Amino acid sequence: MFSRATLCVGLSIVLVSASVGHAQERVYAGEGGMMFHPILLEKTADFEDVVTRVLDAMSNSADETRRAQAAGWKVYRATEPGPPDQTSVLYVFVIDPTVTEANYSIGELLRQELPLEAQDLWENFAASYAYSPSLLNLTLVADFTETELLPTAPEVP
Numbered sequence: 001m002f003s004r005a006t007l008c009v010g011l012s013i014v015l016v017s018a019s020v021g022h023a024q025e026r027v028y029a030g031e032g033g034m035m036f037h038p039i040l041l042e043k044t045a046d047f048e049d050v051v052t053r054v055l056d057a058m059s060n061s062a063d064e065t066r067r068a069q070a071a072g073w074k075v076y077r078a079t080e081p082g083p084p085d086q087t088s089v090l091y092v093f094v095i096d097p098t099v100t101e102a103n104y105s106i107g108e109l110l111r112q113e114l115p116l117e118a119q120d121l122w123e124n125f126a127a128s129y130a131y132s133p134s135l136l137n138l139t140l141v142a143d144f145t146e147t148e149l150l151p152t153a154p155e156v157p
Contacts, residue, residue: 026105028098030137035104037091038082043128044089050125051075051091054106057113066113069099088130097136 037048058070078090095104103109106125110118121122139154 024105025102025103025108026135027101028095028135030135030139031098032094032096032138032140033098033104034095034136034138035093036134036136037093037129038088038130038133039091040130041081041087041089043124044077045130047091047123050106050110050121050128053114053117053121054109058109061113063112065099065102066109069095069102069104072097072099073104083131085128 037047055070055073055075058066058073061067061070072095074094075094076092076094078092080090082088082090093104107122110121110125114121
């Protein structure tokens with residue numbers, strides 16, 4: 001009896017971890033980064049709830065890396081409706097600065113920072129997409145808050 005219960009509990013934990021763990025790793029290679037999230041119009045509240053919960057958990061995390069990630073992370077919502085046929089809303093994650101080698105995957109962050117709620121939050125998050133998100137790594141070219149311009153890009157032969 002004990003081994004069946006242990007097996008069931010163990011299997012449940014593996015299934016929950018696997019479900020949340022399907023998210024692609026999101027590690028930025030540049031100084032800054034952006035991610036574009038096209039969200040279904042009727043799912044914006046679910047998306048914003050998950051993002052708010054994750055950023056709050058990261059900001060209050062005991063893990064210094066998570067707090068550093070949260071400190072450089074802003075989330076914007078586009079005013080204009082998005083494709084297809086204006087049935088989505090574009091959210092933009094702006095990460096500046098990035099934390100070297102840190103994983104910004106919402107699935108991973110949910111699993112680590114909100115393990116008891118991870119599966120439900122992940123399901124709401126994943127169901128909110130109109131289509132796949134896009135990640136961009138960025139290198140700073142000019143900083144208008146500084147008086148000097150940064151070095152120019154190398155010439156292409």
